[in-house]
Amino acid sequence: MSMINWFKFSAPSTFYPLAGRLIPVFWALFAILALAGLWVGFFVAPTDFQQGEGYRIIFIHVGASWMSMFTYLVMAFWAGMGLAFNTRLSGMMASALAPTGALFAFISLWTGALWGKPMWGAWWVWDARLTSELILLFLYIGFIALTHAIDDTRRADKAGAILALVGVVNVPIIYFSVKWWNTLHQGASVSLTKAPAMASIMLWGMLLCALAMWMYSLAVALMRVRVIILERERHTDWVKELLAKRSQ
Amino acid sequence: MYWNSFSDFLAMGGYGFYVWGSFGVTALVMVLEPLLITRRRRATESRLTRQIRAEARQEHA
């Protein structure tokens, strides 16, 4: 039974209205979680005794880093589904997720730099995590550049899928090698991977903010996939009917 | 509550620039991205509607 349902919703014509109904739900959840997270982050969580108020940056930094990595995994999952089952929707999902993942990687780097300046005295430190995040951003940019360079959307989807899968195999290797490189070159001079023990209320704030980013990503990816569906299915009857209804 | 006044809140104990720089850019990105998608959507919809009308006119003629 569930198989039938999944394949039913993997048709763009049924997924399009479903996504349309889900988007407001995710936006509402985002608003609630973001407000709660910001409230906890700024008004409930106490001042950190080591880092003062500057530590409040981690409420978005950690969530954004998680999101950027997780989005890449989800993208690779859809890419693999697209190659395995040849479903049209999978490639559209992958290309809808990539820009959002890249933006979160950017946010992670940006907030990392703004946190690093007062805490370590430098905008950029070649820390294993920051470096891996930078490489992750490169991988996103490569995916976006490749899929945009190919005009035929079916070929673009499949080529992007192979790149995403190769990337996902390489991410652990890259992380491990960067970590190895980092420990050899910097030793104990900068130990930033160890966060000071955090009060549990801080963890709650971080978790709420991260969940808010999840909801944001879902809403935005669905919005983008709906546009992609319209563009790619423009010759089908259901899109024509839909647009005819709208213009009346 | 750890803030005595609004300016205290803005100052963030001396880290104001870094904290608000982070939250500000994140907020900007999270506002701009949906706006850009909405704009792309409007553009696509009107382009496709025009195309469909043109096709319909051709069929009539």
Place this chain on the structure above:
Amino acid sequence: MLQIVSYTIARDLRLALRRPADLVSVLFFFIIVASLFPLGVGPEADLLRQLAPGVLWVGALLATMLSLPRLFADDHRDGTLEQLALSPNPLGLMVLGKVIAHWLVSGLPLALLAPVLGLQFDLPADALWVLTFSILLGTPALSGIGAIGAGLTLGLRGGGVLLSLLVLPLYIPVLIFGAGAVDATVSGLGPGAHLSLLAALTIGGVAFAPWAAAAALKIALE
């Protein structure tokens, strides 16, 4: 199976030897890039010795990439590639042959040239040996990963720049362990661990990359 691989290697080598200028220009690119660095940072021997592993490895990496766009392009243009894709033999084996041939005309000569350039940077003798050996060991992985990028960008506008955008991030582990091996020798730590990891990357890269590249080629030819 081995026949397809060795046949492809022989054919590609023959084609490459018909155009020795391409091979030579890759080597000169490597020489020029490596010679630019002392001019940029100054002639202090200590500083150069410290920079040498990274500079020479980055130079070798870029030089390897230079010839990648041509890996499938010529066969694509004259239709050979489509015939090969239609033949009953696995396309991955053909790609493996091409990867090995690419290494023989880029990685191997670069490795032999590297110690000469290492002398410019005042590297000690044992480091020169490790440099040669690490480039020998690491460049097959570069050719393999590069083949994936070459397959994905086959026939695209601005394929060369796009290729480097896709491939360079994936080269990072090879660069880290390759330059790290030389670095470790200079600082007296011994290159063993780095070289084993480099070998692991190469085995993984040469074993799996041709199949991914073959999948990419099939998509490009559809």
